[in-house]
Amino acid sequence: MARKKSSTDAGVTGAAPAPKKKRWYHNLVEAYRMTRQVKPAIGWxxxxxxxxxxxxxxxxxxxxGHPIYLGLFGLTVAVLVAMSILAFHARRAGYAQIEGxxxxxxxxxxxxxxxxxxxxxxxxxxxxxxxLVYRLVGRPGIVLISEGPPHRVQRMLKDEERKVSRVAPNVTVHRLQCGREEGQIPLPRLENRLRKLPRVLxxxxxxxxxxxxRALGAARMPIPKGVDPMRARPDRKGMRGR
Structure with missing residues (x-):
C-alpha cells in the first residue's frame, strides 16, 4: 500500500501553496469599497x-401586455446600468487616490x-x-502633458515643443498641464480633455x-519601465560625454 503523505513530507518539498485565484465578485467588492471611500453615495x-x-x-x-417578459429584460438592463455606474465612478476614485x-x-x-x-x-x-512631461501622438497632433506646478513645468514643455517641432515641423503641438492649480487639468478630467481635442491628422x-x-525619444535620457521616478538620477557619465 502507498504511504500517505504527511504534513512533514509536504514541508520537506518546500513548495509554497498556490495563491487563491480571485473571483470576479471579489474584484467587484473591492471596486465598490474603493469607490465608496471617495463617493459615499455610490450605493444609493x-x-x-x-x-x-x-x-x-x-x-x-x-x-x-407583457409585464413578465419586460420585467426580466428590465432586470438585466438594471444590473448593467448599475455596473456601468460603478465602473465609471471606480475609475474616477482610482484617479483621485493617485492624483498628486x-x-x-x-x-x-x-x-x-x-x-x-x-x-x-x-x-x-x-x-x-x-x-515630468509625457508625450503622445494622435489625430489631434502631438500632445505634451506635464506633471508639476505651472511655474516649473512651463519651461520643460517649451523645451519639448522645440524638440518635436524640429522633427515634425508642420504638426500641431498641444501643451497640457495636469494638476489642481489655475489653468491646469485635474487628473480625472484628463482623458475627457484629450477626447475633445480637434482632429487634424x-x-x-x-x-x-x-x-x-520614437527615434527622438531614444536619444534622450531613458527611464526603464518599473523604475520609480522619485529615485531617477541623471547619467553622469553620459553628461561628461564618456
Missing part, C-alpha cells in the same frame, strides 16, 4: 438607477486603449523636483509622426 446611486430601470420596464410591460503622485499621468494614459501612440515613460524628467500621418518621435 446604483440602487436608484436599477430601480428606475425596473419601474420603467415593468410600466412598459403592463402597457404592451509622480507618474499619475502615465497611469491615466495607460488606460487609453486605442487612437493614440503613447510613450509609456516620461520623455522629460527633473530628478530634483520630480516634474489622418491615421497614416499619426503612424509616420510617431515613428519620427
Amino acid at each position: 446611486m446604483m440602487l436608484g438607477a436599477a430601480v428606475g430601470v425596473m419601474v420603467l420596464a415593468i410600466a412598459i410591460g403592463l402597457w404592451v 503622485r509622480p507618474g499619475a499621468v502615465g497611469a491615466v494614459l495607460g488606460q487609453i486603449k486605442r487612437g493614440w501612440d503613447i510613450e509609456q515613460e516620461p520623455v522629460a524628467i527633473n530628478p530634483r523636483t520630480q516634474d 489622418t491615421n497614416a500621418e499619426v503612424t509616420q509622426v510617431a515613428k519620427r518621435l
Whole structure:
C-alpha cells in the first residue's frame, strides 16, 4: 500500500501553496469599497438607477401586455446600468487616490486603449523636483502633458515643443498641464480633455509622426519601465560625454 503523505513530507518539498485565484465578485467588492471611500453615495446611486430601470420596464410591460417578459429584460438592463455606474465612478476614485503622485499621468494614459501612440515613460524628467512631461501622438497632433506646478513645468514643455517641432515641423503641438492649480487639468478630467481635442491628422500621418518621435525619444535620457521616478538620477557619465 502507498504511504500517505504527511504534513512533514509536504514541508520537506518546500513548495509554497498556490495563491487563491480571485473571483470576479471579489474584484467587484473591492471596486465598490474603493469607490465608496471617495463617493459615499455610490450605493444609493446604483440602487436608484436599477430601480428606475425596473419601474420603467415593468410600466412598459403592463402597457404592451407583457409585464413578465419586460420585467426580466428590465432586470438585466438594471444590473448593467448599475455596473456601468460603478465602473465609471471606480475609475474616477482610482484617479483621485493617485492624483498628486509622480507618474499619475502615465497611469491615466495607460488606460487609453486605442487612437493614440503613447510613450509609456516620461520623455522629460527633473530628478530634483520630480516634474515630468509625457508625450503622445494622435489625430489631434502631438500632445505634451506635464506633471508639476505651472511655474516649473512651463519651461520643460517649451523645451519639448522645440524638440518635436524640429522633427515634425508642420504638426500641431498641444501643451497640457495636469494638476489642481489655475489653468491646469485635474487628473480625472484628463482623458475627457484629450477626447475633445480637434482632429487634424489622418491615421497614416499619426503612424509616420510617431515613428519620427520614437527615434527622438531614444536619444534622450531613458527611464526603464518599473523604475520609480522619485529615485531617477541623471547619467553622469553620459553628461561628461564618456
